[in-house]
Amino acid sequence: MKEYTPAKIEQKWQKIWEEEKMFETPQFSDKDKYYVLVMFPYPSGTLHVGHVKNYVIGDIVARYKKMKGFNVLHPFGYDAFGLPAENAAIKNRIHPEDWTLKNIETIRNQIKKIGISYDWNREIKTCSEDYYKWTQWLFLKLYEKGLAYKKKGAVNWCPSCQTVLANEQVKDGKCERCGTEVTIKHLEQWYFKITEYAERLLKDIEKLKGWPEHVKTMQKNWIGKSVGAEIDFPVKDLDMKIRVFTTRPDTLWGVTFMALAPESPLVELLVTDDRKEGLEKFLKKVSLEDRFKRTSTEAEKEGYFLGRYAINPVNGEHIPIYVANYILYEYGTGAIMAVPAHDQRDFEFARKYNLPIRVVIDNPEKHLEPDTMNGAYESDGIMINSGPFDGINNKEAIDKITKYLEEKGIGKKSVQYKLRDWLISRQRYWGAPIPIIYCDECGTVPVPEKDLPVKLPKNVEFLPTGKSPLLSNQQFINTVCPKCGKPAKRDVDTMDTFVDSSWYYLRYINPRLDDMAFKTEDVNYWLPVDQYIGGVEHAVLHLLYSRFITKVLYDLGYVNFEEPFTNLFTQGMIYKDGWKMSKSKGNVVSPDDMILKYGADTLRTYILFMAPPEKDAEWSEAGIEGVHRFLKRLWNNFYTILPAIKEETSENVLVKNKAEKELRRKLHQSIKKITEDIEGGFKFNTAIAGLMEFNNHLSEYLNSTPQNEWNVPLLKEIGENLCLILSPFAPHMAEEMWHDLGKSTFIVKENWPSYDKNALEIDEITIVVQINGKVRGKVVVPANETEENIKKAALQNPKIASYTKNKQIIKIIFVPNKLMNIVVK
Known part of the structure; x- marks a missing residue:
């Protein structure tokens, strides 16, 4: 019997597939299209089996859909810009490009060993000039539309990495990468005006029928729509006003203090000279706290008086202005009117700092006295101490008070979102340069499209100074104004890597075009993506930014679809020793090691068999060993019957007894089950269990039936179908078996088998x-x-x-x- 030698078989077919360009995809076809996409990796080093899970899931879908007759696009690339490469440059004295390209080469080789059916002809790297040229083009399009602008804003700052951090990069008040305590800085930064699309992004979530509910909920919560009123509070002795947003204008007469978020630029403007030193200490303390933990209901409420007073516009009262740790700059205006009688966090703050508490919504069942209240009254009731609105139910009063504010010119009805504009500036080298020039004569000037790309210079100094490394290259900085021709300066910041990944699914369609980012006709054929696969950690920002950019391109007429991803699947993680795999934990399992020991087909099959693919799973050496034994048993069964079935020419299968009928029923039952498991929610683990069960039935038949009594046409039907239904999971093994049957075609170009309904009937x-x-x-x-x-x-x-x-x-x-x-x- 032919021996099962995974290394020999897998290398053989990978080489043949590459030579035959087996997975290159025609740009157009008479077949229905199917675009399956996995989230591309950051090339920070070698892959472990946790990374591989994502790619194997995508490959099952791609191979299955090809066999179902679709024109399948299955591309791959690298999210290749980013801070880790720059840190490596500083630490190891290696250029970020060299470090990145070396890692890309490693990852590409690893993936090819797994037998993933990527169209490598479409490979992209976001750090390549032919890619980031069009990232810069995208920036210019947003700038032209008024969606890219610059302003001073509060940012998370890591003193060690010397860079701006996004909120999700701050864990427990510390930099996720280096563990240094994060501070707050106010810097001039570029933003994309995603808030202009907040309502559309929220409303169109309902269109995402193929997305997991928990992901849609996360996006809704991130956008965070609230309906209420904007109210202006004049500042005593200053010619300025503080605008607040509140969903409770019915409590306006109960305001006894105001509170600003520590990140608000108003804090520095309002603090009196004698309070500045204390403010600095308070802000330093708050900066060490996790922003979202400090705003939780359980966190201690702390604040600092700025020495200023605001004037309540409805009653003229002077109310103290504080900066408080429980106010989040990302919500509303970053300032609140505090009503301690009717908001628990305000109540706790007022009690701590001996501030007044005034009841303006009374409990209909028991009159409230501020001195005896143990907590805020947050239920509905009757308005009191509220001027012309006394005696009205507070719910009825909300609209009336909002109209009153509008009539008086002190407020207006407003819809607010927790979503904030997308900060894209990074004080880094390894990213796409922002295509902006600053001219003393002309001001801010966008780089003309014909001059793209603004290339990253190779010669820069990687020093942790807190400023962009591009400042060290005067040849890059100094340029001429494209409008007036006079000397000018380039912007020295680069773009957030989320910009690169916000549109990469479009570039796969025309990856080699040098005169445009993509052809509208082509992307309108291929997109939206039919199946997107990736980690739930990208459920908010990456997916939200991609949705935003798609809508902008739709509005500009470049695409005819408003949502980029029709279906989304978020895979679970692989754990080892109870922890998520990571180099720091020392629990990484290398796919290379597993392929060397068991073969790629075993690795693929085990990863899918471990658990439902959306669930987390614990790696087990015994588990992968068990799957390897299963594949060997299946191989042995196939090569046991091969000599008999290879020469069989009859296509008619007649069953002569109960055992044969039951075996054929099990075959078609397995085809049906595996088809439904793949189609109906990626139930790959149960599909593989179905394969195992059928192989056991085949073993029973072969062990209990003398060879001279075999039903050879039935075994031929089994042998052929076994190759076909095995092929998405263990493609190398299936291809070898298929060709040993005497087939001249490639199995991925064969039709997926259909089951015989009559065979499923039982007596x-x-x-x-x-x-x-x-x-x-x-x-x-x-x-x-x-x-x-x-x-x-x-x-x-x-x-x-x-x-x-x-x-x-x-x-x-x-x-x-x-x-x-x-x-x-």
């Missing part, structure tokens, strides 16, 4: 019989037998009759095709 069924809930026997009856005759057969069965003899039958409970419970006493 007999087994009914489990219980007496008072305990199993006492079984009866075998014709599949279409009536309930009455089944009851008779059970009661006449000698074993069952021994339990009912001399007993009264109270009732008989019958579950069709499964069991019968006879209740006696």
